[in-house]
Amino acid sequence: EYTLDSVRKALVRQEDTIVFALIERAKFPFNSLTYDHNYLQIPGFCGSLVDFVVNNTEGVQAKAGRYKNPEENPFFPENLLSSLVPSYPFTQILHPGAASININKSIWKIYFHDLLPLLVASGDDGNYAQTAASDLSLLQAISKRVHYGKFVAEVKFRESPQDYEPLIRAKDTEGLMKLLTFKSVEEMVKKRVEKKAVVFGQEISLNSNDDKKGKSKFDPSVASQLYEKWVIPLTKEVQVEYLLRRLD
Numbered sequence: 494e495y496t497l498d499s500v501r502k503a504l505v506r507q508e509d510t511i512v513f514a515l516i517e518r519a520k521f522p523f524n525s526l527t528y529d530h531n532y533l534q535i536p537g538f539c540g541s542l543v544d545f546v547v548n549n550t551e552g553v554q555a556k557a558g559r560y561k562n563p564e565e566n567p568f569f570p571e572n573l574l575s576s577l578v579p580s581y582p583f584t585q586i587l588h589p590g591a592a593s594i595n596i597n598k599s600i601w602k603i604y605f606h607d608l609l610p611l612l613v614a615s616g617d618d619g620n621y622a623q624t625a626a627s628d629l630s631l632l633q634a635i636s637k638r639v640h641y642g643k644f645v646a647e648v649k650f651r652e653s654p655q656d657y658e659p660l661i662r663a664k665d666t667e668g669l670m671k672l673l674t675f676k677s678v679e680e681m682v683k684k685r686v687e688k689k690a691v692v693f694g695q696e697i698s699l700n701s702n703d704d705k706k707g708k709s710k711f712d713p714s715v716a717s718q719l720y721e722k723w724v725i726p727l728t729k730e731v732q733v734e735y736l737l738r739r740l741d
């Protein structure tokens with residue numbers, strides 16, 4: 494069952510996934526060859542190692558049924574084959590227009606241009622395949638969170654269709670944005686994410702006096718910046734896109 498309370502709980506749980514994925518990516522330095530289009534020489538493939546890993550992993554995961562779940566959105570939908578496994582009857586609460594919303598291209602750009610330089614140290618340790626795999630886990634976690642905006646928007650619409658319908662009919666993007674925004678919730682989310690980054694990122698020792706003294710596994714303010722600058726605004730963008738299609 495989806496309610497505003499239950500979808501918000503899902504968003505809170507997804508924070509854990511994102512913070513752990515930040516920790517895992519921050520374990521490696523930048524490793525720029527992972528992103529270098531001239532590094533790979535694989536016959537029949539043109540792109541960087543991260544393109545190669547994401548394309549091929551998504552291919553396997555699509556065949557294994559990952560994208561049958563309406564909570565999942567691929568980065569390279571154009572290359573995917575259909576699922577080969579028996580389907581599961583996922584609850585279909587979304588309007589069919591939801592399927593056409595995929596803002597992973599924006600997430601991809603922001604991830605490599607803005608987030609990575611903030612998150613990781615410069616340098617090269619040769620672990621390019623592991624780096625690409627940790628990029629993919631973090632990208633998938635961010636993508637799932639952002640596209641969860643579809644579910645948030647659906648429950649908000651169902652709770653007060655009388656408020657949303659006139660704005661949708663008028664295609665009033667600004668009005669919709671205002672109506673779905675809860676500034677105090679956003680403040681709480683940012684603070685909680687930073688706290689999780691502090692707690693999950695600290696060294697744990699058996700002597701409780703030593704806890705928190707060690708170096709954090711990544712700068713906790715990167716987690717709150719990620720949410721403030723990109724995750725929350727993009728989740729809201731998905732909500733508006735979804736609502737604009739809600740009466741089609």
Ligand SMILES: O=C(O)C(=O)C[C@]1(C(=O)O)C=C[C@@H](O)C=C1
Pocket residue numbers: 501504645673674675676678679682724725726728729
């Ligand atoms: O919790 C909500 O109501 C949401 O829409 C989610 C979210 C978020 O991305 O965290 C986005 C917009 C709101 O202003 C508050 C929080």
